[in-house]
Amino acid sequence: MQKIKKYAITILILATILCMSNNLTIPTKAGTVIPGGTVKVIPRAISPIEIGKSFTINITATDVPPIYGLQVQLKFDPTILNVTNVIQGDFLTKSGINTFHFWNVTDENIMTYAETLIVSDPDQLVGGDGVICTINFTVTGEGASVLELVAFESIEAEIGTFFLKPSDEWSPTRPDYDYIIPQIISGYYGSAIEITLSKTTITVGNSVNVTCTAHPEIIAEEPPFTINVTLTYKSGEEWKKINSTTINVESAEPVEVMFKWTPPEEGKYTLKAFLYMDETMVDESGEVTLTVKAKGGGIDLTTIIIIVIVVVIVIGAIALYLKRRK
Numbered sequence: 001m002q003k004i005k006k007y008a009i010t011i012l013i014l015a016t017i018l019c020m021s022n023n024l025t026i027p028t029k030a031g032t033v034i035p036g037g038t039v040k041v042i043p044r045a046i047s048p049i050e051i052g053k054s055f056t057i058n059i060t061a062t063d064v065p066p067i068y069g070l071q072v073q074l075k076f077d078p079t080i081l082n083v084t085n086v087i088q089g090d091f092l093t094k095s096g097i098n099t100f101h102f103w104n105v106t107d108e109n110i111m112t113y114a115e116t117l118i119v120s121d122p123d124q125l126v127g128g129d130g131v132i133c134t135i136n137f138t139v140t141g142e143g144a145s146v147l148e149l150v151a152f153e154s155i156e157a158e159i160g161t162f163f164l165k166p167s168d169e170w171s172p173t174r175p176d177y178d179y180i181i182p183q184i185i186s187g188y189y190g191s192a193i194e195i196t197l198s199k200t201t202i203t204v205g206n207s208v209n210v211t212c213t214a215h216p217e218i219i220a221e222e223p224p225f226t227i228n229v230t231l232t233y234k235s236g237e238e239w240k241k242i243n244s245t246t247i248n249v250e251s252a253e254p255v256e257v258m259f260k261w262t263p264p265e266e267g268k269y270t271l272k273a274f275l276y277m278d279e280t281m282v283d284e285s286g287e288v289t290l291t292v293k294a295k296g297g298g299i300d301l302t303t304i305i306i307i308v309i310v311v312v313i314v315i316g317a318i319a320l321y322l323k324r325r326k
Helices: 007-013 299-324
Strands: 033-042 052-068 069-075 081-088 098-104 110-117 126-139 145-149 164-165 177-185 187-189 193-197 200-203 208-214 225-235 238-249 255-261 269-276 278-284 289-295
Touching: 033 145, 033 200, 052 164, 052 177, 069 126, 081 098, 081 110, 081 200, 098 177, 110 126, 126 187, 193 269, 193 289, 208 225, 208 238, 208 269, 225 255
Parallel strands: 033 177, 200 289
Antiparallel strands: 033 052, 052 126, 069 110, 069 145, 069 164, 081 126, 098 110, 145 187, 164 177, 193 208, 208 255, 225 238, 225 269, 269 278, 269 289
């Protein structure tokens, strides 16, 4: 991952508020890294909505040990989503202690939210459960986007999602702090399976190529795993199977599978793809419509073009012949 601009360093500046009332020195980084708590996106999956519409997600924290500061970073696709606002949650404010927070979106399309308590006593900390922040998104494009909580990278980089607390060796002359690294559970917007047609209109007897694109990065499991993609069309109130295939997913990169289908008769067909894991449906695509026309007695465009070319050649040949006879 590319280096993220160090907006995260602001949380270190905020952390100095812990000591400011006693005119202490700026905290150092000589703490330890320890696991603790869980941070997740709620709801985990957001179904696709119209472009221009908005939705919100909460970033929540559970089972967090006492802390005085935090940082959350969330990655998303800016061609599909736009962050319009980030609202402070109740995780730290529920204590009644004053807080300071900020948010920003970096050039790397990562939303950074940081917050700290404004306290002078290093033992005056807050933990437990709560909402860290609420993020408002506006949909700006078609497709799917991860809502990926960025994992902690290192103390030096200060990239990712983490909590801060004074270390056990904290003192007015050595204000060190520890990094508490939570388990993170990301989410996604859109469908984990998409469907596109090579043509939207064909004639009876011809075939259409149907491409189904699965997005492993927004499926709950970490690769490798196996998925099944099943293509269907609607007949009455039922979805009838056209074909299916099983795919071994080795990475988080999108996986494409193409089906070739010849509709049995003329009419309008509604197609949809279903994504399964361990015989359990994980997601379904949006619907696409295929129009199948009857074979008419008329001449199609390709034939017309060929006829025109032949006529031009014949006329040219005749003109050349007559010219030579003169």
